[in-house]
Structure formats: C-alpha cells, structure tokens
Amino acid sequence: MVRETPPAASALPLRRAPANVSGKALAAGVFVNQHPTGLTAIARWLKIAHGACGGQVASATRTRIAPTRILLWSDAMGGGLLLAAADSAVQNTSIFSPASPPAQSVANLSILIFAITGFIFVVVEGVLFYSIFKFRRRKPDRSKRNGSIGTTEPPQVYGSAPIEIAWTAAPILIVVVIVLVSARTLWEVNIDTPQPKPGDQALYVTVVGKQWWWEYTIDQRNGQPLGIVTANELHIPVSDDGTPRPVFLTLKSADVYHSFWVPRLAGKTALVPGRTNSMWLQTDKPGLYVGQCAEYCGTQHANMLQRVVADSPEEFQRWLDNQQKLAVEDPAQADGKAMFLSLSCVNCHRIRGTAAQGNYAPDLTHLMSRQTLASGMIPNDREGKHLREWIADPQTIKPGCLMPSFNLSKPQLDLVVAYLRSLD
C-alpha cells in the first residue's frame, strides 16, 4: 500500500493566484495566507488517522478499473472520502490530500468544522456521562424517614439568567464563526472566470456532462482558440516551475443534473441543464487525479468516472498537439475504416477527418490516446481486448448505457476494432 507523504504546506505554491485572476481572489488568497498554519497540524493528524483506518484501499477486479467506491461520510459535512480502487495503482481521492487551491480551501474548512463539532461532541458527551454517573439511581436508603429512593437529590434550578445567556450566546457565536469561514471559502473557490488573453498560460475547457460520460472541449490555451473535443480523460499542465497554469472549467449538461468532482483538485460543482457554471483548479503535482459524478443522474451514475491527468508542460503540449490533428489515416486499415463508416456508429460518434461526424457520443478521433473506455470503467489496452468486448456488447459491461449492441459478425468486429485501434 503506497501512501503519498504530504508535502510541507510551505512547499505548495497553492496560494499563488493565477496572473489574470481578479483582485477579489487575490485579496482572498492573501487573507488565507495569514491564517492556515493552525489547521495544517490538524490536517496532518487527520491524514495519519485516515491512513491508519485504511483510507486508501486497493481491491480491484481484473477487468474493472474502479468498482469499489465507498462514501465514508456525508456530503453535508462539506466533503467525503471517496475511495476508488484502480487496476494496479491506488488512487487517492481524499479531500484531505488537496493538490489545488480550491481543494485546499475545502480541506481547511472541513478540518475547522470537524474541530469545532468534535469539541462540542466531547463537551456534550462529557456532561452527559458525568450526569449519568453522578446522579445514577442508587439503592433506597431505608434509614431516611421520608422514604427517598436516592441518597442525593440534585439541586433543582428554576431559571438562571447567566446560564441561559451562556447557552444562547455560545451557539450563536459558533454559528457566526462557521458562517464567516464558510463565506470566505466560497469566496476563494468561486472566482470569476477571467477573459482569455495571449500569454496567460491558462487552459479553458468546457465540460459537458452526458448520461454517462464526460465531454471535454479544449476551448483556449495560452490565449489561442482551439476547440478540440475529447472525452472522459482531461489532460492539464502542472504549475511546478513557478508559472501558474490555471485551468478554468465551464460546466454544462446535455441532459440531467451531474456534478463534477475530482476531490483532490476542487470541491464539487453541479452541471445543470440550461445553465452554465464554472470552476477552476491548478496543481503543481503531476499525476493522475480521479473522481466521479457526484449527483445521481440515472442508472450508470456510479460509472461516470473522471480522470484528470496533470502533465508536465512539455508532455501536455505533446498531448495537445496530437489532439489537434485529424484522425490517423493508416492505409492498412482502409477496410476497417470503410466498415466503420458503413455502420450506424457514425450517427453518434465523430472521427475528425472522416465522414463520421456524430456528436452524441464520445469523439473517437484519438481514442487510443485514452487509458480507459466507458468513462473510466474498463482499461483501453493496446491489443483492443476490452475495446472488442465493449463494441460486441456494451450492455453487459455498462447496463443501460446509451450505446446498443449492433450484433456485428466476427469479421465485422475484427475490422472495426482494428481500425479503432489505429486511432492514436
């Protein structure tokens, strides 16, 4: 079981606001900079406790990437421990391992609320147990004439101004503190998306939630309009060299409510039909960040998984350059391509550079550049084993998904899989 050592709080340039972020956010960042130290120690302690109780679990079946997800505590508490198991690697989805400023804000708030409510719990339970013990029923004291069954009758209090003022004022004070801190966190997390401009190093992505997968359109990069469409796996550049590379997401839904939640990068934000929401993230730690749809959206809600890959700027540029290209034209796959284009796959899927221009289902132009299929459910192996199983019968793998089985014959399946495998 591999567990990441948390970097020292000072090592994370988390509070560095992107160059083009509004003054409001900058002010919030500065404000937080002066205050997070006390929480860091509690965070570290909670992280240890979390690890000790098996916070990260590796238990995956052979074919599925992430079937094991347990929500440890309720969303209402401002977060949750989402435990995802992956094929071979352990994926950390703890909100207490933030790797992005909005996630850090959420973690700080959660720890403070846990500390306050934990203190109240200890005080209330302490008084309760003290009272139970102190005033427990005892054997009747026969020596007393009045037949009292207990030896001590607690003093009866009928109205006490100081006590009443105290137990009215204390909760009000606590609630006011929680409201103020929550408001500050909202302020930090919800920044206005700045206008893209050349040289801003920012990535603008439109995320569309669909039953049950994610469509990503890379709108702008460094002020350059792109409009590249991909699905389920989003690549972002890291900010590990002192240059902030923020990612601004525009969130929409094509059908029902969904919710974008990659716990280590940011809190959840709903994707609402007919409405546009936004969020931002920025990380200086390369790696894979996983998450999942956090709003029940139908049968396969639990299998609407997210993968955000934070690449070095060079790797990211390579990925972006490849995504910008039209689909690979391999003469050896001409028959496969013709077969694909003759089937009704083209009504829903797009392969840029071919006649397949559907936009209802995931864009397949660079299918093999993705690690998984079916929105993170199964691996996308180079041999096409899972791809083949998926095309042959999607309903067995993801029951209720909107891709039907076309009952392709073996030769048809061979050709289609061979063609799709060439789409790097």
Ligand code: CUA
């Ligand atoms: Cu989409 Cu739940």
